[in-house]
Amino acid sequence: MALISNLLALRRDPRILKLPPYLSALCIIVGVVWLLVLPLNEYSRNTYISENALLPGQVHTYFGGSEHNIFRAYRHEVAGLVGKPIEERSQRLGEIFKSSNLKVATQKYEYHASSRNVSGQNVYAVLQGPRADATEAIVLIAAWTNMDGEINHSGVALVLTLARYFKRWSLWSKDIIFLLAGDSTAGPQAWVDAYHDSHSPAAIDPLSIKSGALQGAVAIDYPAGPWGHRFDKLHVVYDGVNGQLPNLDLFNTAVSIASGQMGIGCTLQRMFQHDDSYQARLQTMLRGMISQGLGHASGPHSSFIPYHVDAITLQTVGDGWHDEMSLGRTLESLFRSLNNLLEHFHQSFFFYLLMQANRFVSIGTYLPSAMLLAVNFTITAIALWVASGRSDVPVANPASTSRSPAPKSEKAAGESEMTVLKTGSSIALIPTISLTITERHLFLPLTFIALTHFLALLPLYIFNNAPESLLDIAFNTTAVLTSILPTLAAYVLSIYHRPTQQEATLIQCFSLLLLGMFLSALATLNFSLSFLIGIFAAPLTFIRHIPLPTSPTSSILSKNRKPVSAVISLLLVAINPVIVIRAATLYWGKDIVEVLVQAAEGWHIFGLWTQVVVWLVWWPAWFAGGVVVARGMFS
């Protein structure tokens, strides 16, 4: 009780507005440091299998012997189909499945995005499990072209051979679906959409054969040509669309079988040389975060994850001594483990950051770092709200011991503006100024924030629907336009002598409040995206509208208002989302048009939300900050 009244007494204390910037800065620093300590042994954990039913690596594998001869023959068959028309290819692959007594069907799909056509044909076969009752199924995928666009010769041949081999076993308690997707990302998406009947029937065929609820999916990416290639390691790819991840148990099972039972090393996030040092762990984790933050479909497994079907891709990398039979036995053992599942994957984590094949941090450990970043915006927003309620006229501190700079005027004010308050028998003299209520003018700030968000729909629409040829121009135009737009907007507003000091504070307050709210909500769904945007938006906490100098004693900033505002505005351009994206593509040597086309494909095919977050959360916050600062350039 006493504490609360003390706090209330502090309400009008000017010191209370000094604290938040330091608090925000502390949140940001702690948030970043928190992330940086995660790779340490003390903060991360070794992975473990939660679901006891999986029993990874507890079975003998028998794939080998004459199956190897058949695999080689199928690989030649696959090589013979390269360059053939899609129809012929599908028919031939279907025939091979049919010779193993499986039920075969095909599916055509066609997508349009950025005036590009993505079309192809999926071939799939269903092995009806002898112990199954059509209620559950697991999927083995090989896309015709792999994640790097090469023909997946050995992957497709391996699926064909495994289909023939699996058919002989009696112990399958789930149906097994062998899917040869037309390409690495759109094909599986079309298939899994149609499997759940959520496809657009105009462009995508429905599936003629279905099985039960999908329990898991494993994709193989093994592009070795007809004469084979021995690989060194398995690269496990696990990012789903929109940063969703498969259950950690599936990943762990794959790693434990590959490395424990077969002796094949596992890598992730393209960290092919991993010495388990702090740097390597951190780098793996950051790569994972960037990949998760982008949220694009990285492989055939990605499309399954939004449907709550846990999926991974196993990609062969390097030159070593493991051959296709080792990979086949890994898959055999993996499917035996999946076959053991009694329940849908649920035991282990769905939210995690991996820093090595057998080391991870779970959401409880890493979430505070993104949350602290989001909280820093909220703290500042609250401080700005409080500040906007203060009157501009300074209140004399009666307890001040320092000599007031203008004793005369203060005295005059103090004498004239005192109010006598009576409560019962008590009488108090209070400066009138501390009793006046400052009215907040909310209309302009709220309208401004709403309009900014609506304005952001325009580039979102343009980038999702512009044809490929125009994307380059559109992007550069947007970069220039968005960079000068805050200054322009501030200039236009300054003609009407708006926003006032209070309105500028409120604009920034609402914008940061929204940003903090969105980012903390997003952190629970896609931690990485929230963290990355939080980092890039962090400077927005510290910029302020510089007020007009009110008296000759005003601070240096106020006196040099225009140049300072101009410099900060220029610096802000550097964290313009569009400029940041451009800089990132330059840093990684990616073609910006390719990135934009992928984003548009993501929007139209995979239901990608990253651009929505960029345009409707990040960009409006930056724009509002820019206008607030640029207002200082105009009187």
Added chain:
Amino acid sequence: MVSFFIFLLLVAVTSAAASSDYSERLLLRPLPQSALLASFNFRSNESSASFEHQNFRYFPRSLGQILQHAHTKELHLRFSLGRWDADSWGQRPWDGTREGGTGVELWAWVDASSEEEAFSRWLTLTNALSGLFCASLNFIDGTKTIRPVMTFHPEGHHHNSSNLHLLHGTLPHEVVCTENLTPFVKLLPCKGKAGISSLLDGHKLFDASWQTMSIDVRPICAGDGSDCALEIEQNVDMVLDMDRSKRPRDNPIPRPAPIEEIACDASKPYNAEDTCYPLDKGEEPDWSLTDVFGKPIRGACPLTNSDGDGSETVCINVPPERSVQVNTKGSYVESKHAEDTMRCYQLPTGDDFDLMLPSQKMTTGLVRSQPPLTAARSINGHGQERGSIQAVITNPSLTEYVEFVYLESLPWFMKPYLHTLRARVSTSTENPVVETYYRPAVDRLRGTHLELLLRIPPVSTLTLTYDFDKAILRYTEYPPDANRGFDVAPAVIRLVSPQSQHSSRGTYLRTTSLLLPLPTPDFSMPYNVIILTSTVMALAFGNVFNLLVRRLVGADEMDAFGPRGIKGKLTGRLQRLMRAFKGKGGKAE
């Protein structure tokens, strides 16, 4: 090229004129993709007079007494596993009348004066059968019981049909296993010791691609309604995968065959010592009863007739050119029916009997009769909140309309919206729904019962969809494997027209069962929540309580209050005593 189903007609004829009290028959039919259909049929009669007097001869006493106790006049019980693959195997055996949906299905006509009495007798029946067949039939309670209106008709002859109540229950999650087979075989007069039932072995039966066990009890009467008898028919139908079944039991692992045993396609350009494109031999595989079932038939069951139709207990339905060798020491009789596509054998008594079919390149095959209707059902959509069911039913006939009844029995936690029910036919715009019977669910008391009478034009596909909501269960209502999902019973389809030519029982087919994922809580969470809330409660309560009851007294005002309460007075006295004692002690020193 003669169709096989003449045999089914034959069976129907013999059943009508069943003179003998016990008969059994095994029909073997090789199917495409090296599958083998084995249909076991056992049938015994008891006159109703001796049944009333509990004079059981061939009718199993254990089952008979249950039926009498539960006043059950007609009973159908099914145990099924796997799926019938209509695309490659054609029409179902017995037109689907002797099979059930995945798991256990039971329906019976119970004699009772009111619905309540019928239901209580139904519960008696399910509980008793549960004990008899080692199945969880006792879990068929009010939520899993429906009273179908159009789908089922009594097979027997009943005189006082007004008092008969039809009840139907399913357990789609029940896993049929050896423990159900053993009591099933025990009901047979020869109990698996002799006759065709000696082939029934759990290892082979439950390795089948599809298998169903059925028990049907019905009264049959002569034309004038007198001279009634109670007939029990037991069937075991299974489709064995010959490659899997032929594997010896001590070496069941399908290791890759040695390369010498694999026929390679030498015409391929890449064919080499280490590269082999497997060649499809295109031959019928060789097999024998011993290979496929693990043992030969141990002679005839002595209770069967020794002559006449009922004596031919093993029949095999293969093209005339297929060679079939008989391996037995005893004497047997072979006869051919239906243009030689059906070979039937009288078994020797007391001697093993085996059939052997060598591998053979065939030039002719049997005509598979096409099923009159095919059906597939699936759950669409994803997420924890709602979904939709889609049933795709195809009429392959080129000329005939097909009219059928579609029955769904849904659990209460799956809440369909009838207004979202859409039935579309691919070839016409007319509404295929002729009649609808719908009884909505009541939470935790009964499930949804939906029966539709539908009509499909020739060569068309009917797509039936409806949306449903997923209910949230109480956390004690989840089974131990909550995250697996909940099974939804298969839909039952009965053909109304065209009528089956082979039997008066009608034609049935069932879809597969479905797995419905429900929103499942994290079951470790309640404990976390309890711990957290307890901590918060303890902290908050402690503080508030402290503020409410604590009296703040200045240190100088302390004496004015003086010692309070009995304890205070006592301690005060004690201290005074102590002081006095110390004072004395001091003096003494």
